[in-house]
Structure formats: C-alpha cells, structure tokens
Amino acid sequence: MHIMEGFLPVSHAVGWTLAALPCVAAGVVALRRQLAAQPQLRPVLGLAAAFAFVLSALKLPSVSGSSSHATGVGLGALLFGPWVMVPIGTVVLLFQALLLAHGGLTTLGANVFSMAVVGPWVAYGVFRAAGGLGLGLSASVFLAACLGDLATYLCTSIQLAWAFPDPVGGFIAALQKFVGIFAFTQLPLAISEGLLTVLVVNALRRFNAEELRLMPSLAHREVLR
Template sequence: MLFLALGIIVTIAPNAYAMHIAEGFLPPVWAGIYFVISIPFIVIGLKHIRKQTEKNGDLKMLLGLVAAYAFILSAMKIPSVTGSCSHPTGTGLSAIIFGPFISSVVGLVVLVFQALFLAHGGITTLGANTFSMGIVGPIVAYLLYTALKNKNKKVAVFTAACFGDLATYLVTSVQLALAFPSQTEGLMHSFIKFVSIFSITQIPLAIIEGIVTVILFEFITKYSSKELEILGGAR
C-alpha cells in the first residue's frame, strides 16, 4: 500500500508549484545559514540511529515506516504562498516514537527524495526546509507529547502531531519574512502576511494530521509493542 501511494504521488504530482520552500527561492546567505544550523542535529540524529539499531535490528522496519509516513503526508500539497505550499508534515510521529534528533534525519531523507524525484522543495533550500520540518516541528511535537502522555495518550499524540505541524509553518513564515521583509512596513508585516495566508490551509491540515497520526500510532502500539518498549519514549 505504501509503494502504491508513492507511485500515485509521483504520477499525479504537478510541476506548477513547489512544496516546502522552492529551489533557489531563498537568498544564498539565508540558505547557507540554515544548512549550518541543521548540521549538528543531523549528526546527533545519525549517532542515535546507529546506537538504537545496533541494539535491535527490528527498529529499522519501524524507522522505515515513520519515514514513509512522513514522505506520503508531506507530498500532499496545497498551493498557499508564492514559493511554497501547505501540506501535512508527518514528522510528529517519528518525534513521538524516536525523539527529535532521529526525526531530523527522517525529515532530511524525506526532503532529499522529494527534491530529487518530485521536484518539491530543492537542494539549495534543503537546510531551511530541514530546519522547519525536520527540527523545529519534531522538537515541538516531542515536548508536547512528553508533557501530556501520562494524562491522556491519544490527546498527547493528537496535540503533538497537530502543533508540530503548525510549528513547521510558523518557522517557514519566519524564514520567508527574514529573507523578504517588506520594504515599506518591515519584518513583522511580512511575517504576519505569510503566516496569515498559511493559516487558511494549514490549520485544517494540522487537525487532519493529528487525527491520522493517532490512528497510526494506535496501530503501531498494537503490533510493535516490543520495539516501543525498547525505545522507551513512546510507551
């Protein structure tokens, strides 16, 4: 089913819009800054993956599942603002199960594949897109899940996925505002413009992502309880 979904996405993906922040859309200085910021998270995430998978090779299957989930969800785009689109992110699930650092690697891999094979996002904007979708979004999702999981796990998963998604677009709005401040009314005016337009499509998408993530998390809890017990964080 996952391969079928990927095939459908590749087949119907239009070229009129680019998902995430489009290739070449950011000035080189800003593009470089986000690469530098993102690198430490990726390095730590790779170390965490190596450590976890050495303990139990079955975790690779679960990691592949959450990566496929993020790929499929974040490939469902709705044109929103010039140079970007609204879409679910899917990285909240990996943050809940594996934590934020591994999620940064998941986000990076998803974004690379989408840039190369779907013409969504881009290589020059990979650092910026990884920072918003693969780093900040998962950190917010992880912190919310950790704070709420002992009270109501389903509410914790929904809240984490929903607000992790929204955090991604809040950061994207900041990134676009910093790169393209209004010449007459300043940075804040640009930020308000970007975040307001994003919110029209992103709020309902975030709610939908929260619901779908709860359903998938329940499935994983039922059939991968051993792996979750090894990881510890999502019990």
C-alpha cells in the same frame, strides 16, 4: 510548503544550511545508536520514515496560490525521539527535491531546519508535556503531531519574513503576511495530521505493542492503555 529552489537569498540559504548541518550530524549519531541497540525496531522506523515521506509529498493548493503539505515527522519523533527524525526528514526532503520538485537543493538547509528539526522537537516536547499533565496517550499524540506540523510552518514563515521583510513594516509585518497566507490551509492539515497520527499509533498499540514498549520516548507511558 517547502521553500522552492532558488527562492532564498544566497546568504540565507547558506546560513540555514550551516544551522542544519550539526543537527543532521547529531541525528545520524542518534540513529546509529538506536539501530545498534534495538535492531528489531527497524520495521517500525521504516514505517515512520514512509509516513513522513507520503504525508509531506501530498501537495494541497493554498488560498494564496502557493501550496501546503502535512509533515508526517511527528510520528517518528514520538516513537524514536526528535534527533532520530532529523536525518530521516533530511533524506525525505532530499528525495522530494530530486524526484518531485518539492523544495530544492539550495533551500534544503532551510527546509530541513523547519521540518526535520523544529517540527520533531516541538512534537516531542508537546508529547512529553501532555503526558506530564495527565492527558491520555491519544490526546497527547494528537496535540503533538498537530502542533509539530504548525511549528514547522511558523518556522518557514519566520524564514521567509527574515529573507523578505516588508518595505514598510519590516520583519513583523512580513511575518504576519506569511503566517496569514498559510493559516487557512495549514490549520485543517495540522488537525488531519494529528488525527491520522493517532490512528497509526493505535494500530501500532494493537499489532506492535512489544516493540512500542522498547521505545525510550514511550517508556513512561502505558502503551496498552
């Protein structure tokens, strides 16, 4: 679920935009450095961007009457690092707001923060932690993509609960409601995204192993294992 156009109060929309802007700027710098240092990775980067666009564009009805999406940003975060996915996720969200009416321009900052900042960083952190615990590459990829997806929706729930606290229970009660609204739909979506990301990474290991060896985030892992 991208927060829809005009849904957030003005102060929250502005606040999340200001929070997202420095992340986007840092991501643009990281993206430029990555492409300047390794221009041969452009096709794989394009694949990661397309993966995020397609998965996050697929809208599934939620039991609450709203809708849920996979995010697709975990793949790029694992391959290129979380900063690179911030501008890519921003462009994905901007195109979806303009072309598909998913999300909106006033809520773009909030959606960028949840899907393009929090999601990639959680996915990358889980991936590195899983590798440190000795888990195999496929298990690490699955956990990273799955938990990165869920982290995006937890962040969105926090944003909505902060904007619309429960009249009786306040922020905590509102957060419980928003998390509960999406849990039934998002849990299977997150698992599906984890499995699909594993399939894509395994395909890359088979057909693009040389490119994977050049990626800093995979430098500590044996991509052919």
